[in-house]
Amino acid sequence: MELANGTIVEEFILLGLGAGQQKRFLLLIFFTGLYVITLAENITIIMLVRVDAQLARLPMYILLSNFSWLEMCYVSTTVPRMLFDLTFPYGIISFQTCFLQFYIFFSLGGTECFFLSAMALDRYLAICQPLRYPQIMSPNSCYALVAACWVLGFLLYIAPVTLISKLSFCGPNIVDHFLCDPRPLLSLACPPLRKAPFVCQFTMNVLVIVGNFSFVLLSYGTVILTLMKSSSQGSRRKASSTIFFHLVVVTLFYGSVVGMYVTLGGESQSDAAKTVTVFYTTVTPLLNPLIYCLRNDKVKEALGRLLRRRGRWPRRKVAM
Secondary structure, rough: OOOOOOEOEEEEEEEOOOOHHHHHHHHHHHHHHHHHHHHHHHHHHHHHHHHHHHHHHOOHHHHHHHHHHHHHHHHHHHHHHHHHHHHHHEEEEHHHHHHHHHHHHHHHHHHHHHHHHHHHHHHHHHHOOOOHHHHOOHHHHHHHHHHHHHHHHHHOOOHHHHHHOOOOEEOEEOOOOOOOOHHHHHHHHHHOOOOOOHHHHHHHHHHHHHHHHHHHHHHHHHHHHHHOOOOHHHHOOOOOOHHHHHHHHHHHHHHHHHHHHHHHHOOHHHHHHHHHHHHHHHHHHHHHHHHHOOHHHHHHHHHHHHHOOOOOOOOOOOOO
């Protein structure tokens, strides 16, 4: 991309979190710990679903194991680079690498939105259409749904990333962020911006965020109404607990994403934007496995079976 004075933009400078040297060291330790724990949690879930025959055939856990793989990819797209920039501040990133990160990060974020919709659909069918649920959500249907989430997530961002990358950048080439985000990138581009901002906002806000969020709310709203009409107290209590924790995950993710890309605006709010981005790129991938799986009785039982199989968890003695 060519600057106004005729020079070529071959790289950008990421300002990172803008912390002092002592704070950078503490943040480096903190985020390294979060990253390692997040990877360990999600690897545990993937391993359990793959090796445990009981979990492997349940649609919800097929979706959750793929969701865990998505979370590992999602957090690995930004956190290693953020850790590098905390070690070596004002990190330089090439033009191609910047837009590659932009594309992969937002494609994974879009895929996560579709996964949350898929899991909402799974709970809707399980609770509102229990007789048809085994036929509709067969293993083959689950894998087709998983594939659709990945394909849609990565297809939708081709156009906005391509349009923004074709813009001319007037300089300076300093990105006030710790990742290549469309807002600071567009602020560096020379006019005319043509359709790039509109396509980016339409794809992100309407197709991905608003569309999926509306579907999730409609699905869980129908589920809650069905549970309120249920006559079985035990099943209603168990299902309500599951739905509550699903809604916590949805609220954490969409609350931060909507706050970042729908409501926040302007360069004066760059610090707030960084804080929100840190939350949904590091904290939510850490909390999601805990909320979705590691508190789940089926997952705990599967973990116990796996450890007993390896001889590390003694069986309980049954009293005679």
